[in-house]
């Protein structure tokens with residue numbers, strides 16, 4: 001446990017950890033991993049739902065605004081499609097307990113939001129909080145976003161993708177789980193409307209450079225534009241960002257616009 005951890009209330013200790021602080025990247029190893037991610041689905045968290053649908057954890061019955069790939073009825077898929085296409089759409093990948101997206105959805109009742117959180121306990125908590133607050137403009141999924149977004153989200157339909165404080169996945173054997181990879185960035189670009197924004201925030205040293213290298217190599221994205229931050233001036237913080245603020249840990253913010 002770090003000294004920062006010791007300052008946290010007991011119930012939060014262990015919930016937020018700082019990793020090694022510096023990202024080690026081997027370009028050759030990464031290239032191999034990306035190929036396996038794209039072609040074989042390597043590193044999908046919870047497995048590929050197309051081959052092995054999740055069944056262990058209960059899910060709210062339809063028509064609840066909850067989506068699990070491969071298990072939704074055709075009516076539910078249609079319901080989701082209507083939700084995704086009937087208002088300006090924003091998607092968060094790796095929403096954790098939903099602290100940001102719930103408050104953001106409350107601030108923007110005229111927009112629709114979809115939050116992905118692969119850890120079922122957190123996804124369920126987020127869903128229950130949203131229901132308690134009577135939010136009707138937020139859907140939740142506990143699938144790996146890398147499977148569902150390419151298959152379910154229509155092209156050129158998303159205004160903003162939020163990827164806030166993604167796991168760095170330090171260990172070499174876990175690198176395939178990193179969300180930022182060229183093949184997936186290409187898909188995000190395709191799903192964004194022209195002018196749409198990919199917003200990435202991180203407290204991991206070395207990660208902003210890693211993200212910029214990958215996203216800026218995708219021809220559909222313009223280079224990082226700090227001026228776009230103004231659009232998110234009132235954005236609520238995530239749980240991890242609150243922790244960073246309280247502990248003086250800097251958060252790097254990146255904004256890429258689809259050309």
Ligand SMILES: C[S@@+](CC[C@H](N)C(=O)[O-])C[C@H]1O[C@@H](n2cnc3c(N)ncnc32)[C@H](O)[C@@H]1O
Nearest residue numbers: 094096116117118119144145164165238239240
């Ligand atoms: C470090 S946490 C940050 C959570 C939250 N955004 C915050 O700042 O407090 C990253 C979260 O992303 C989730 N995650 C990682 N890869 C994912 C994926 N491919 N699809 C959906 N969720 C993912 C993890 O389960 C984890 O809860």
